[in-house]
Amino acid sequence: MNLALTDTQQALREEFRSFVQTELLPYANDYDKQGFIPMELIQKLGARGYLGATLPEAYGGRNMDQVSYGLLNEEIGSACSSTRSLITVHSSLTAETILRWGTREQKDKWLPLLATGASLAAFGLSEPDAGSDTAGIKTTYQVTADGYTLNGVKKWITFAQTAHLFVIVAQGEQGITAFLVERDTPGLTVKPLEGILGTRASMLGEIHLDDCHIPAENLFGRKGWGLQQIVNTALDNGRYSVACGSLGIARACLEDSIRYAKNRRSFGQLLKDHQLIKQKIANMVTEVKAASLLCRNAGYLRDKKDPDSIIQTSLAKYHASRMANNIAAEAVQLHGALGCHDSISIQRYFRDAKVMEIIEGSTEIQQILIADHSIAGLSTIL
Template sequence: MPQSTFELFDIDSLLSDEERAMRDTVRSFVEAKVSPHLAQWYEEAAIPARDLARELGGLGVLGMHLEGYGCAGTSATAYGLACLELEAADSGLRSLVSVQGSLAMYAIWQWGSEEHRERWLPAMAAGEAIGCFGLTEPDFGSNPAGMRTRAVADGDGWVLNGTKMWITNGSVADVAVVWAQTEEGIRGFVVPTDTAGFSAPEITRKMSLRASVTSELVLEDVRLPADAAFPEVRGLKGPLSCLNEARFGIVFGALGAARTCLDTAIAYAGEREIFDRSLASYQLTQAKLADMSLELGKGMLLALHLARKKDAGTLSSEQVSLGKLNNVREAIDIARECRTILGAAGITLEYPVMRHANNLESVLTYEGTSEVHQLVIGRALTGEAAFR
């Protein structure tokens, strides 16, 4: 009998019963509620984000790895497996969950005041409130320290001015975590999106992550109370800690996209006849499938190793960079190679392969480009920072 990649590597033997149950629950939800609609959402560049957020909240995956405030408090491994199943459907779906849980919710959970946590986290965990995370700017992505968004103390509050770019969930968010320069360094602010002077125009004409809301954030004399600021964290420690959480989810998520592409290519090759034989029976096809399965399985073993370290509290940021760099790079290569097996059929939305390949172009860039992660790893190996 043919085996899938994860069966070939016997991945299930490395998971607990609880982890397998979480994975299977998310997979069933995705297959029933999301996958049938993805081609249409992608083609129309529209997604019912609020309805999905409520359903995902009911499923318990929003902020699932956080403790308290209505969050499920699962292991990092279970969260990673959920990300894999979400991105097996579409990177945009996993992005919605990652930005909600690992960026906006994690920032409030880790760095916010108790009032921030009680006000926002239960509603966000339930999907009744959506969050976004404003760090990247039009001219400052890999170098967030140069951000121009500024918060100025004014009387008993703050006034924020600036622009953020490429913000997932921005146009549908109820709350934005915004990072800004202050006289004390970079600080984070909890900004309700109905605050005067705040706007979030949606970014359109995308060729990637079309089943996802991507926006600009514009802050024009946005006046906030003094307690809108995160009370203690200063500098890049705050936002970078959040990015590390999101990158961890990507280590697993990208593998989900690759798995779907590979499963699709294997099924297609078995059914497609060329010169009176199945495409799957040719040596060149089998060589492609074998190489892709090897890289996918190795990526999964790496992801699980990093997840166990995260659960043990021993995972370093450099190790997350190893996972993000390898797994996204291999995933996009797998998606592209699978497209060759499908031939012309691979460019249509009848199959998910080109959609995943296009989405992975964004995943390759966000939460740290491949080049940045190479430099993070290079710094760990040499002790020399080569970012400048």
């Protein structure tokens, strides 16, 4: 197995880095402080094709392979996890899932809009009393003569404040089912959520559904198959995006720490010459390299549509998110008081990294998945 980047993938990485350096990194701290991403940036993401990165060209997408898509998430994640969160929920959770399970009419209607960013999408799964316990959702649907009626509350929904289209997962007589719900649906309201620890510009919202009538053609997937079809596909896609984004956070912490160690003097010498600092940097480099290989391997298997890609994606998300937390903490420690101040990005990376362990399946959920899979057949993991 050759995990080296192709010439095309390397060229895309350089493209992504150039965009991040000029359009994102200089402003990311400001976005975090103001609590939103400006529409101007979202339009630039759409114009570059980054919001439809993996969608076929027939729908206006860039038809990127999964390894390239991972590089996009890594590079954007290295500058702004809130912006990477938009890529995750809009592209991985929603657009890719519509591509997989949507009807021809749903694809033709929504994918061209999502590919360009003309419409933004969000994924409504979590609720006030249901996060990792996806089977415990309380939002309900009832069958009507010409469609469905939805009632309930969705919480912690990334970019709910700006999304035009929501995937809403609800419980009914025929089991858990998913629906495509447009923002202007009567009875749908969004309440902004503030005070989040990290990814503060990801424009979280609480979605209230009060007797929302959904036309029959907006059923998403089969009735009763909301978890098996829609949620599992979306979360698998999202875990890959988050894994690569976590890698980006860790790499940024490492690079900032090395730059700081080369210039900061302490006890008569540069930090880089202190043995304990060398130890920290060596550990960071090792962990970043290991996470990079796990992410690259997951992308490689996803491109092959190998069934093993699902558990390998969980492994990548599990390791990369935990690793990002550890490295961000070490980076704060290395920077001292400066690392705790919002004049630099380290404190933001530290806060964002913790969120990565919670979203798209918590660390504990990944542990259960990996352990169960390993017990069932160790050879498929190794």
